[in-house]
Amino acid sequence: MKKMEKTASLSRRKFIAGAGALGGLLLTGCDTDIYLPPKIRGGLMGVADVLTMASQRFLLSNQALVQEHDVSEITKNFPVWNQANPDDEEFQRLLTGGFQEWKLPIGGLVNRPVSLSLEELKRLPRRTQITSHICEQGWSAIAQWTGAPLLQVLQAAGGVTAEARYVVIDTVDGWYEAYDMFDVVHPQTILAYGMNGKDLPLGNGAPVRLRVERHCGYKNLKFVKSIQVVSSVEDIRRGTGGINSDNDWHWYAGA
Amino acid sequence: MTNTASGKEPKKWIYRHSYNVRICHWIVVISFAYLVVSGVNIFLDFPELYWGKVGFQGYPAAFKLSDWGISWEEAGAMGNRRWGRNYHFLFAWVFVINGFIYLSWNLWRKQFYRKMLPRRDELSLSHLKVEIINHLRFRKPQGDRARGYNVLQKISYLLVLFLLFPFMILSGLAQMPAFTAISPELIDLFGGRQTARTLHVVATVVLLLFVIIHVIEVFVVGVVNAMRSMITGKYVLPEEEQEQETT
Numbered sequence: 162m163k164k165m166e167k168t169a170s171l172s173r174r175k176f177i178a179g180a181g182a183l184g185g186l187l188l189t190g191c192d193t194d195i196y197l198p199p200k201i202r203g204g205l206m207g208v209a210d211v212l213t214m215a216s217q218r219f220l221l222s223n224q225a226l227v228q229e230h231d232v233s234e235i236t237k238n239f240p241v242w243n244q245a246n247p248d249d250e251e252f253q254r255l256l257t258g259g260f261q262e263w264k265l266p267i268g269g270l271v272n273r274p275v276s277l278s279l280e281e282l283k284r285l286p287r288r289t290q291i292t293s294h295i296c297e298q299g300w301s302a303i304a305q306w307t308g309a310p311l312l313q314v315l316q317a318a319g320g321v322t323a324e325a326r327y328v329v330i331d332t333v334d335g336w337y338e339a340y341d342m343f344d345v346v347h348p349q350t351i352l353a354y355g356m357n358g359k360d361l362p363l364g365n366g367a368p369v370r371l372r373v374e375r376h377c378g379y380k381n382l383k384f385v386k387s388i389q390v391v392s393s394v395e396d397i398r399r400g401t402g403g404i405n406s407d408n409d410w411h412w413y414a415g416a
Numbered sequence: 417m418t419n420t421a422s423g424k425e426p427k428k429w430i431y432r433h434s435y436n437v438r439i440c441h442w443i444v445v446i447s448f449a450y451l452v453v454s455g456v457n458i459f460l461d462f463p464e465l466y467w468g469k470v471g472f473q474g475y476p477a478a479f480k481l482s483d484w485g486i487s488w489e490e491a492g493a494m495g496n497r498r499w500g501r502n503y504h505f506l507f508a509w510v511f512v513i514n515g516f517i518y519l520s521w522n523l524w525r526k527q528f529y530r531k532m533l534p535r536r537d538e539l540s541l542s543h544l545k546v547e548i549i550n551h552l553r554f555r556k557p558q559g560d561r562a563r564g565y566n567v568l569q570k571i572s573y574l575l576v577l578f579l580l581f582p583f584m585i586l587s588g589l590a591q592m593p594a595f596t597a598i599s600p601e602l603i604d605l606f607g608g609r610q611t612a613r614t615l616h617v618v619a620t621v622v623l624l625l626f627v628i629i630h631v632i633e634v635f636v637v638g639v640v641n642a643m644r645s646m647i648t649g650k651y652v653l654p655e656e657e658q659e660q661e662t663t
Contacts, residue, residue, distance in 0.1 A: 209506040220598045227593075228600035230469075240472045293469065293609070295593040298497065299462035300472035301609055375594045410498055415594030416505055 195222075195343040198412040199327065199394045199402035214413040218343065221415075226349055227374040230291045235357055236302040239294075241364030247334040247384055260368040265314075265352075269329075269389035272319030279354065279368050285309040285317060288351050290372070297377035297414065306372050307355030311345050314352055314388070324392040327402065330371055333384040339394045339402035340373060340380075349374045352385060376414040379405050430563060432651035434527070440518035441646055447511040448623075454504040455620060460495025463488065465617060469608035478614055508588065515581060531564060532574055538567035556637045558654045569633075572626065580623055587616040 196215035201207040255263045260279050268274040277285075289307040311328065315321055327339040344350055353372050354361050361367045366383025373380050380403075394400060399407040406412035433441070463481030464473065471477070473488075481491050522528050537543060547568050550557075557566060565573065589595050590603045590612035606612035634642045638654070645651035 206502055206506055209509045212509050213505055217592075217594045217598065221594060225597045227596040228603070234469065236470050236472075238474065240474070293593075293596060295591075295596075295609065296462075296472075297501065299458070299591075299613060302470045302472050375597050377593055408498070409502070411501070411505070416592045 194326075195341060198406070199339060199341075200400060200406070200412070202409075210411055210413065213411070213416050217413075217415045221343075221375065224347055227292055230293070230303050232291065232305070234303050235291060235305055239302050239304050239356075239365065240300065241362075242296065242300075242378070244334045244383060245364045247332075249333050252333045252384070256363070256367070263368055265369065265385065265388065267314060267318040267388045267390075269391050270322040270325040271315060271390050272322060275318045277314070277317060281317075282309055282314070282352065282369065283354060285313045288348065289355075290349055290351070290374070292349070292372070292374050294381065295377055297379055305355075305357045306351065306353040307358075308351035308353030308369070308372065310348060311340075311350045311352060311371075312348075315345070315390070321390050325390045326392050327390070327394055329389050329391055329394065329397060329402075330382055330385055331387045331389075332382050333386045336382055336404045337398070338380055338382055338404065339391070339397070344373055344375070347373075347375070377416075379410070380414045427655075428653040430651050430653060431649045432563075432645040433649050434525075435649065436518065436521045437527075438646055438649060440514055443510065443514040447507040447514065448627075450503055450507040451511060452620065452624070454500040454502075454507065457495040457500030458497055458504060459617065460491045461497040461500075463491040465614040466610040467608070467614060468610050471610035471613075479617075508585075512585065519577075528574075532570050534567045534570045538570070543567065554636045556654060559656045560653070562637075562651075562653050572629075576623070576626055580619055580626075583619050584616065584623070587612045587619065591616070 195218050196211070198210060198214060202210055263279050264276040265278075265282060266274070266276045286309065287307060288310055289305060291303060291305040293301050293303050295301045315328070325342070327341055328345050329337060329339045331337045340350070349372065351372050352369050354369050356362060356365055361370060366385070369385045370383040371381055371385060391397070394402040398404070401407050402412050405414070460481075463486070464471070464477040465479040466475060467478050482488060486494075544567065547566055550566075551568060556562070586602065587606060589599075590606050591609050595602055603609050603612065606615065641652050641654075
């Protein structure tokens with residue numbers, strides 16, 4: 162594992178401050194609310210949602226890693242699904258410039274809001290993993306992903322404050338999803354900028370996409386635009402904690 | 417509803433099914449119906465099946481709906497994946513909880529042992545042969561023989577309960593992304609999540625065949641009597657009929 166390499170880029174003081182805040186965050190991860198979605202749907206559907214999420218979270222409580230595959234199992238012609246090239250003026254400008262000017266703002270309930278360039282993101286401790294991408298439609302494919310663990314990215318912003326409950330990620334094409342701290346602290350939750358040893362291709366969400374390996378594809382957002390840490394998702398759009406759950410899909414996508 | 421009796425002897429009633437079996441049976445009927453319909457809705461949005469760990473549009477497929485004259489777009493227009501997923505997982509829970517109650521109650525009351533385990537004499541080749549011929553000729557069991565399940569019934573119920581149902585649950589779980597962390601062994605057991613998905617569909621087809629035969633048999637033994645026994649528990653033992661023995 163390459164987890165700890167290049168930690169030197171963070172000053173020691175920064176690192177300790179971050180670790181303190183993240184200690185609190187890890188505690189949040191042990192709270193009972195890891196078993197519940199931000200907003201429970203009405204009726205029997207909500208009961209089923211809670212049963213699914215709570216039972217899986219209980220079985221996942223040791224934060225086991227997902228199965229990682231051998232290099233030989235990497236899928237050639239990994240599918241490009243849904244959005245392949247966002248029709249967004251600003252994005253197209255950044256794309257033309259090879260994402261040199263791309264910045265990832267990290268704000269909300271962090272101790273020191275920052276905007277990271279792609280270079281800065283790549284200087285953070287990184288993780289490389291060969292995992293299955295599982296679409297809720299039924300297809301799956303294997304790829305190698307390289308990126309900065311979301312936890313390290315939050316650390317680069319000074320760690321989160323005590324009220325932090327969810328990390329909300331917005332994308333260039335208007336998608337958004339909230340992740341609770343249980344998923345945020347998982348070592349395989351990374352902001353991937355590399356795929357199969359190369360830069361992340363456009364069709365797979367360049368320059369940076371999220372890998373949240375214990376969830377279906379629709380939680381693995383492409384074309385990441387910004388990150389904010391919040392205590393509640395109530396005031397964000399329809400208040401369910403994601404574009405998919407806003408449209409009546411399960412918020413929890415482990416099934 | 418009792419006019420069918422010939423009047424020679426008073427009719428013999430038995431309580432064929434306990435309240436637990438009856439309630440659980442109808443919950444299975446409802447949840448299985450929802451699971452099939454919602455499952456089909458999910459499938460139609462991605463109407464191909466594969467073997468192994470990976471599979472996607474363009475990857476060599478084991479089954480393509482487009483080979484059967486329904487294009488990808490047509491299938492997608494027929495299915496509603498969001499509805500399908502929501503109801504599939506809802507009724508999967510109904511099915512699993514109901515199954516757990518049914519299994520524990522009947523194991524505790526030793527009902528499987530008493531009613532479903534075939535006796536040794538029933539498993540003899542000659543007896544099996546007679547039963548198969550009776551079934552193929554749609555002969556209904558009469559008199560005391562109609563009190564319990566016949567051996568083919570016993571075997572098929574046991575297979576459905578203890579092989580197919582668990583198989584459906586496990587092959588369903590093996591497709592869930594969280595299970596790559598919870599139990600990668602489960603996915604490896606099937607030889608990959610795409611194989612699990614394909615076998616999930618195959619087992620559904622087998623279960624549907626069971627349902628078809630099951631419903632045909634209801635009509636063979638008499639739909640009123642069979643339905644009544646599964647709703648109220650009361651079952652009239654069919655009397656031995658003379659003409660049937662000469663055929």
